[in-house]
Amino acid sequence: MNAAIGPDSRRGKKFGKFGTGSIILFPVTTIFNENYIHIGCNTMIGEHVALSAGMTPGQKCLTNPVVRIGDRCLIGRGSGIVGHLSIDIGNDVWTGHHVYITDQSHGYADISVPISQQSQPERAVSIGDGSWLGHGVVVLPGAKIGKHVAVGANSVVTGDLPDYCVAVGSPARVIKQHTQEYGWK
Numbered sequence: 001m002n003a004a005i006g007p008d009s010r011r012g013k014k015f016g017k018f019g020t021g022s023i024i025l026f027p028v029t030t031i032f033n034e035n036y037i038h039i040g041c042n043t044m045i046g047e048h049v050a051l052s053a054g055m056t057p058g059q060k061c062l063t064n065p066v067v068r069i070g071d072r073c074l075i076g077r078g079s080g081i082v083g084h085l086s087i088d089i090g091n092d093v094w095t096g097h098h099v100y101i102t103d104q105s106h107g108y109a110d111i112s113v114p115i116s117q118q119s120q121p122e123r124a125v126s127i128g129d130g131s132w133l134g135h136g137v138v139v140l141p142g143a144k145i146g147k148h149v150a151v152g153a154n155s156v157v158t159g160d161l162p163d164y165c166v167a168v169g170s171p172a173r174v175i176k177q178h179t180q181e182y183g184w185k
Helices: none
Strands: 023-025 030-032 037-039 050-053 067-069 080-083 087-089 100-102 125-127 165-169 172-179
Touching: 050 067, 067 080, 080 087, 087 100, 100 125
Parallel strands: 030 050, 037 067, 050 080, 067 087, 080 100, 087 125
Antiparallel strands: 165 172
16 A cells, blocks of 8 residues: 555554554554554544654654554644654544643743753643543643543643543633533533
């Protein structure tokens, strides 16, 4: 196949796991340290996506996998998943275009040192099964998105979002919650 990376392609075989029926569409923006990236079955990753583990190609990472994308996921065109410690995306997670997910930030406390040279703290990120991230959502280090969560377009997720909710804004806040007793409220 010339227009994609699949589990049986030369590039696909470099991944730590690349499930059957999954595909990464061309063109890609950046992909490196594939051995630390696990992709489940029947997952489609759109074109122009950046997908990386660590800071530089060939880097030895502390965890494996660094990035895990579950089964039956859809990652929208132009998105970026940049892992350094742990990004865990559950099954059946779909994103809109231009979504950015990272588990690392930049230090800025010492004003005598350029930000690019300061420590870069890492905090694990998780996205629960069946969730949806709208166009332009940004998921920052330490974010924990529960199961069946809808995050509105252009929202920024900085903390915990519970199961079965709708969240919007910057930072994302819950505006609807589903409970057994009352349904959606």
